[in-house]
Amino acid sequence: MPINRSITREYIGKPIRCKAAICRKSGEPLVIEEVELDPPKSWEVRIKILCTSLCHSDLTFWKMDPSVPFAGFPRILGHEAVGVVESVGKYVEEVKEGELVVPVFLPNCGECRDCESTKSNNCSKFGSKPFLGMPRDGTSRFKDMNGDVVHHLLCVSSFSEYTVVDVTHLVKIAQDFPLDKACLLSCGVSTGVGAAWKVADVEKGSTVAIFGLGAVGLAVALGAKQRGASMIIGIDLNQNKFEIGKQFGVTDFVNPSTCKEKSVSEVIKDMTNGGADYCFECIGLASLMEEAFNSSREELNLDGFITQEVDFKDINKAFDYMVQGKSIRCIIRMDH
Numbered sequence: 001m002p003i004n005r006s007i008t009r010e011y012i013g014k015p016i017r018c019k020a021a022i023c024r025k026s027g028e029p030l031v032i033e034e035v036e037l038d039p040p041k042s043w044e045v046r047i048k049i050l051c052t053s054l055c056h057s058d059l060t061f062w063k064m065d066p067s068v069p070f071a072g073f074p075r076i077l078g079h080e081a082v083g084v085v086e087s088v089g090k091y092v093e094e095v096k097e098g099e100l101v102v103p104v105f106l107p108n109c110g111e112c113r114d115c116e117s118t119k120s121n122n123c124s125k126f127g128s129k130p131f132l133g134m135p136r137d138g139t140s141r142f143k144d145m146n147g148d149v150v151h152h153l154l155c156v157s158s159f160s161e162y163t164v165v166d167v168t169h170l171v172k173i174a175q176d177f178p179l180d181k182a183c184l185l186s187c188g189v190s191t192g193v194g195a196a197w198k199v200a201d202v203e204k205g206s207t208v209a210i211f212g213l214g215a216v217g218l219a220v221a222l223g224a225k226q227r228g229a230s231m232i233i234g235i236d237l238n239q240n241k242f243e244i245g246k247q248f249g250v251t252d253f254v255n256p257s258t259c260k261e262k263s264v265s266e267v268i269k270d271m272t273n274g275g276a277d278y279c280f281e282c283i284g285l286a287s288l289m290e291e292a293f294n295s296s297r298e299e300l301n302l303d304g305f306i307t308q309e310v311d312f313k314d315i316n317k318a319f320d321y322m323v324q325g326k327s328i329r330c331i332i333r334m335d336h
Helices: 056-062 181-184 186-199 215-226 241-246 265-273 286-294 310-321
Strands: 016-023 029-039 044-053 080-088 099-104 142-144 163-165 170-172 207-211 231-235 252-254 278-281 308-313 329-333
Touching: 029 163, 044 099, 044 181, 080 181, 099 163, 099 181, 142 163, 181 186, 186 215, 186 278, 207 215, 207 265, 207 286, 215 231, 215 241, 215 278, 231 241, 231 265, 265 286, 278 286, 308 310, 310 329
Parallel strands: 207 231, 207 278, 231 252, 308 329
Antiparallel strands: 016 029, 029 142, 044 080, 044 163, 080 099, 099 170
């Protein structure tokens, strides 16, 4: 069914009423209500949401403890989306009315040192704080029909027919891009593919281990496959994920519940002859981060640097070895 991407100029510069799914209390079903959305201020863009998707981060904020300072109820969730520009505020030159855009929760001002660097994606001007409102003034553009403020999520709030987004949180895309797929680029897929391509810079022929085959993990697999990885191991408790993972490039599968007497890291090291070249933890659990670290290959030959060992009481021998040119590094044992 075709998606209606047409816009009307009737409300440009004025508040607009639209439907939004509001999260009023932690863990409770979202309520679809009519809200009033302000026009965009300077450096802001109002967009008509065409498609949006549910990310696990939305689930996290949905069931967040209300006592957390940035929990912010009532709130409009959603941050993976694609939309069409309805109107723009003052100073906005990057996009114009009618263009397709993808909102992103990480800002890019294009001016600060980090945004200009190819090694960072954390804007030092606006940062990555979980704002309840807009990034420049902290206020919300949403109100319910009682006139009460409804908070934003991650500067996007895509579970609404219309939303206002700062221009630093928008990316213009090709006008013929399939709309039902474009929203996937807004968070999960770009995170996973970017991790393989940009952060790890996976090389051809390398081995990769991915802990968690959700959307992000599968996107990592896709990115690793594109980079030419020779072995891509998926680790997940759901056995069905192996067949799904094959479609994205997963070549081998480990179910931790079937590892028996060995740890997952030991299994990975056996499969890869010493450990995977790259390990990605895609769930966010500290225990899995440790397992992923232990599954990695030791790439540094530190033993070769150690030429002598002495007890603390013999520390002057270390000086002698160094003066005589016999030492690369002498280890001084403090406990002997």
